[in-house]
Amino acid sequence: MSAFTGRSALVTGGARGIGAAIVRALAKDNIDVVIGDLLEPAGTALAESVGPHALFQRLDVTDEADWRRVLDEAEAAYGPLAILVNNAGILDFGDVETESPMAFRHVVDVNLYGAWLGMHYAAPRLRAAGGGVILNISSTAGLMGYAGLGAYVASKWGLRGLTKAAALELGRAGVRVCSVHPGPIHTPMTEVMDESVAAAQPLPRFGEPEEVAAMVRFLITEATFSTGSEFVLDGGATAGQVLNLPAPS
Ligand code: NAP
Numbered sequence: 001m002s003a004f005t006g007r008s009a010l011v012t013g014g015a016r017g018i019g020a021a022i023v024r025a026l027a028k029d030n031i032d033v034v035i036g037d038l039l040e041p042a043g044t045a046l047a048e049s050v051g052p053h054a055l056f057q058r059l060d061v062t063d064e065a066d067w068r069r070v071l072d073e074a075e076a077a078y079g080p081l082a083i084l085v086n087n088a089g090i091l092d093f094g095d096v097e098t099e100s101p102m103a104f105r106h107v108v109d110v111n112l113y114g115a116w117l118g119m120h121y122a123a124p125r126l127r128a129a130g131g132g133v134i135l136n137i138s139s140t141a142g143l144m145g146y147a148g149l150g151a152y153v154a155s156k157w158g159l160r161g162l163t164k165a166a167a168l169e170l171g172r173a174g175v176r177v178c179s180v181h182p183g184p185i186h187t188p189m190t191e192v193m194d195e196s197v198a199a200a201q202p203l204p205r206f207g208e209p210e211e212v213a214a215m216v217r218f219l220i221t222e223a224t225f226s227t228g229s230e231f232v233l234d235g236g237a238t239a240g241q242v243l244n245l246p247a248p249s
Contacts, residue, residue: 002030002221007129008078009033010070012061012118013088015043017187018137021209022085025217027053032078036061036070037088061088061114067121080129083220084122086115086159087137091189096150104151111155112162119166123175131174133220136163137212138179140234160230167228176227178219182212183234202236 009026013019015037026033027050036059037043043056055077057070075081089111092103115136126132141149142156160179167177184190184197185207198206215233219226232238 004029004031004082004221006079007032007082007132008074008080009083009085010036010074010081010118010122011085011087012036012059012114014085015039015046015056017189018182018185018209018212019085019087020046021213022087022216023054024050025210025213026083026220027051029217029221031083031220034070034074034077059088061086061118062109064117064121067117071121071125075125081122081125082129082132084118084126084132084134085137085216086118086134088114089137089139089155089189091149091152093148094151095148099151104154107151108155108158111152112158115159116162119162119177123166123170123173126175127170127173132176134163134166134170134175134177135216135219136160136177136179137216138163138181138230140181140183140232140238142179143181143230143232143238163230164228171227176224178223178226178228179230180212180216180219181230181232181234181238182207183232183237185209185212198235198237200237200242201234202239205235207233207235 009031011019011022014023014035023033033054035043035056047054047056057073059066059070092107136159138159139156141153142160163179
C-alpha cells in the first residue's frame, strides 16, 4: 500500500519520449497512470505494453473539454486524482524577427496555457482528495535563454513562474507543485539536433528519457517536503561557463 493506492495519475504527452518513460516508471511503482496525448496509436500501444496500470485517453492540452473528460475518465478508472505531470510540449525554431505570430502563440498555447489548464482543472480534484502532486516539465530553457527559441524559452520561463504561484496557493491543501528542468534529452523532439548541442556541458552528452523519469518518480514518491522548487538535470549546462583564462604565473 502506498499513498497512491486507489488513486490515479495523468501524464500529458505521455505517448512517447520523456512522457512515455515517466508512464513506465510510475506503473513500475504500481501507480495507475492515464496517458493523455494526441498520438493515439503510440499511446494505445504503450498502454497495452504497460498492462493494467496504464490506459490511453486522447487529450489535447489546449482543449478545456478534453481536460474535463480525461480527468473524469481517469478517476472513473483508477480513483481520485493524485498526480498530474504536465509534460506535453512542442518546440519551434524562430528568431524574434522571423518567427510568425501564429507559431509563437501556438508554442505558448501548448507549453504554458495547456499546463495552466491542467492545473486549473486538476487542482480542485487534488484538493478534494486531500492532496497530491503536480509536476511541470519545463526545461533549461526556463532557466536561461537560447537564441532561435524565443517562443519555447518564453513558455518554459512562464511555466517555471506558474509553478511557484500554484505551489504558494495549493500548499495548505497538501498539494505539492514543482518544476523539472531537463537539458538535451534523446527523444523525437531532439532528433533534428546533433550531439554537438551537448559538447560544452561538463557531462558532454544527451540525457535519456529514463533519467528524467527517475527524477520525476523521486519527486512524486520521495520528495515529500519539496514544493515550489526547481529540479535541474542538464549535465551541468546551467552551472556556468568555462573561461579560457591565462595560465597562473
Ligand atoms: P516529444 O517526444 O515530442 O513528446 C511530446 C509529446 O507531447 C508528443 O507525444 C506530442 O504529440 C505530445 N503533444 C504535443 N502537443 C500536445 C497537445 N496539444 N496535447 C497533448 N499532447 C501533445 O517530446 P519530449 O522530448 O519527450 O518532451 C516532453 C517534455 O519535455 C516537453 O514539455 C519538452 O518541452 C520537455 N523537454 C524536453 C527536452 C528534450 O531535450 N527532449 C528538454 C527539456 C524539456 P504530437 O507528436 O502529436 O505533437
